[in-house]
Amino acid sequence: QKEVEQDPGPLSVPEGAIVSLNCTYSNSAFQYFMWYRQYSRKGPELLMYTYSSGNKEDGRFTAQVDKSSKYISLFIRDSQPSDSATYLCAMSAAGGSYIPTFGRGTSLIVHP
């Protein structure tokens, strides 16, 4: 079992839909959680960064962490064609090695 699991998709939704992207993990030491957006032929761009459990909102994006279930989510409201990209989750443990472990990414397609 990989430390971080992420469905590769593709996930295809109509414009305006609410999108839910998810990752599960097995390492209970993970405390820091990140979501990145990667457009084709570009580097990943940091979207959300959260510590421990709870929700964080930034515009149309909401990151949710449920440490008891080892499950994190990224919600995108009012999705736009410009949101079409690959979304990577990443997480790291406090103390020791702080190098994050990345999911493989979920491809999202928002069609007009």
Add this chain to the structure above:
Amino acid sequence: DGGITQSPKYLFRKEGQNVTLSCEQNLNHDAMYWYRQDPGQGLRLIYYSQIVNDFQKGDIAEGYSVSREKKESFPLTVTSAQKNPTAFYLCASSAAPGQGVGNQPQHFGDGTRLSIL
């Protein structure tokens, strides 16, 4: 604007040739990283450096070498020993974990796509 600059954007390697990928950051970050991204495989860590003149191997260091002579720069050399170098290479940097602020997220450059001639 602060950021990470990778060059060149595209690079071609001949058999038996070493090639060097450049990575420069002006974010004043202590830590820098090199990843390789292959379709369907996610990001794999090649090397990382937490401080000038020091670096550690990642998960797939064989066939690669790095140097960290300046805080701003972390070049990656893909040697002829790397038999399957075709991939998208990403450089990242982050602030070192600090007291009270914990782990800091990585910021990425826009990558170099390396292909075999």
